[in-house]
Amino acid sequence: MAGNLLELKDVSKAFGAHKVLDRISFGLSAGEIVGLLGPNGSGKSTALNVISGFLPSDGGEIRLEGDNITNVSAQRITGHGLVRTFQLPSMPHRMTVREVLQAGASGNASLASMLKPFRFDDELDELLESFRLTHVADLPASALSGGQKKLLSVATALRSKPKLLCLDEPTAGVHPNLRADMVTILKRYRDKGVAILVVEHDMLFIRELCSRCVVLDRGEIIADCAPRELEDNARVVEAYLGKAVEKGKVAL
């Protein structure tokens, strides 16, 4: 299943002798939202870290719109149009929410702009509104609740108009109302052509948002299909049943 935007081919990653990713291959196209699922320890966060340049890979190839981005460092990967968020978004104490959001699109300031006071972009107000952050816009970003910080990190990531947005467990800790808003916003960006890769546990969120799911188990891809087909996939059920039944989180 070759996507035309992001393509992974035989990507591997090992920590010492422990193989976390074993030659995984998948792709996604523009305007597609793909979920990256798997029980804990399956390697999904590692996959995200390798794709986004936060971890070097031990083999294989990653291409974004044809450009080889394998082992391109995290800070240069945004230049290719890839932005990611973090599972536990830590936010600055000494910058306001509005300033953090503004910083999302500043990029690397040219020398000429260094002595000009910055102005808040017009689109900030709209973004703050969509993510329900207007009322906290001028508070220090660290004062936000965990869920609000998640929203802020997604909003900030969207500022640089990425081609591919990689979200690491975006709904953990987020209020159900806000989660619904996030689905609406992400769908809106999808319709504009942004591709989104979501690492998630929340199946409801996945079902509402994703057109496709890639399931990892112990470093290997065991399924690559639409969310509703997951229940029929014996391997997926087995991978989750063995590990998630205590958690009661996954409802297939």
Add this chain to the structure above:
Amino acid sequence: MFDFFIHVASIACLYGVLALSLNLQAGFTGLVNFGLIALFGCGTYGAALASGMGWHPLLGLPAGIAMAALLGLFYARLGRKLSSDYWGIATLSIAEIIRISITNEQALTGGAQGISGLPLLFAGLKPYDGMARLALYVVVLALVWLFCQRLVKSAFGLSMKLMREEPQLARSLGYDLDRIRRVVMLVSSAIAAFAGFLYAHYLTFVGPDQLVSPETFLIWSMVIIGGVANNRGVIAGAFLMQFAMAYVPFIKDALELPTDFVAAARLIIVGGGLLAFLLWRPKGLFPEKVGGSNGR
């Protein structure tokens, strides 16, 4: 007494410039630099170089800035892989290496005795030269302050602050942290060297004892006590500390204390002041203004 006041105010202005330099590095970008005084030293020895080579005194400034820029870039390079406390030790060590090398190299740098006989700035204006110099230093301080304010309120300033607290977030948004570090170091090194150049032409003497590590800690105390990441605050800190240090000998005389009191009191003012503020008021006398009205 008036002359003494002019003298202390002049020195305070120059230290204010140094405090602004450190504030850019440590206050706004989170670069814990313990080798700042060596950057200042590039400025003083740049002036000495011009004097020794028989150049026009003003050429000492670009010479000093060039040396400081190289040293600042070296500090930045070290910072790529080191966490802040290791980097602090690294910069402290380099500053000490430089100081010891200067002390030992008689031929090049005049060794421990240093180089004297530099031309005094505005000497021709006596007896008003002291006031003229103070006026110039105040103007310089104001200009450097304006420059620093501009820098921290720009988009680049936003990136400095983001790097300071959340470097991982900054990386994920595409910020080139090494570049930010280099630019901040270059700018602040030039500022520190400028202060050094002016200092050399005030004292008319340049020596390695001006570069001992307690000098760096004094500047740190100005930043922490005055107000981290608050430019007006660190200037206030500079004046406060300099005046406190300058009037210690008078207290010693008034209370008839032994000579050692002066050195000890200065250590306690700097060390005690630093520790007290770190424990009980780490944001300083004038805390950083988060947010504010810029950007609108």
Add this chain to the structure above:
Amino acid sequence: MFQFIFDALIRSVDLALIAVALSAVYSLIKFPNVALVQYAVVGAFVAMSLHTAGLPLLLAGLLSAFFVGLLAVVFNILVFERLLKVDSAIALIGSLALSMILSAVFLLTYGPTAYRFKLEVTPAMRVLGARITDHQITTLIVTAISLGLFALILFRTSLGREMRATATNGVLAAATGIDTRRVTNVVVFLSGMLAALGGITLAMRGSVSIDLGTNMLLPVFAAAILGGLGNALGAVVGAIVIAAAETVVTNTNVGPLVGEDLYFLPASYAPVASFAILVIFLLFRPRGLFVSEVSRV
């Protein structure tokens, strides 16, 4: 040749005790405590005062070491535990500030002059062609015993096991029921004692003055970082390397390099060797020579 080895050995022993103290305590408190070298000076001054007051040297030394150990714990509780809650860089600045305050106290109490222990000066012996004094032998013995005891505690007692567990993973150690705060303060106490002993042996063979601490700061650091901060016994190797480097730097005839028959770098250049090594290591191998348990750099 043997003189050279012996000089390097003595120099490394000067650094070793304090470097080990620094490294050991780093693994638990997670920041380099610069004030430790001043603790060494406290040890030297207190021991000297006690000795001058009439106590036998051994007793003076032990009491002083005990006192410094307690002092280290007091400072840890009052100052460093609080500063560490903010950031380790803040704790580092705090330790520099504390060093300044301690220097001021020495200055007020003892003045700027150098003091000597009132010890008999015995003629040096000749062993394998090298000059060795009584005091140097004592220093070697004290250091060996102290380090030996410390290693014993670290590797053969349950306390030592708790120390190593807390150093490797504090959270996990606490979860297994180890009182990490108590263990940390025990290590702080022991490192204070080691630092004091280091200061005393150094002062015994030379003199003690307020400069003792500042002059030692960077060589000690260089030794600790070389061995890997947190790797207490690696610091011993670090001390040996630094001492050897310093001795080599000042004892090698660099005449041919500068066009003369005989030219030795002055002794004041010795610190440059250690700082240069420190900087090189920080540039290329900040974790030190060995892989230490503490991997944060």
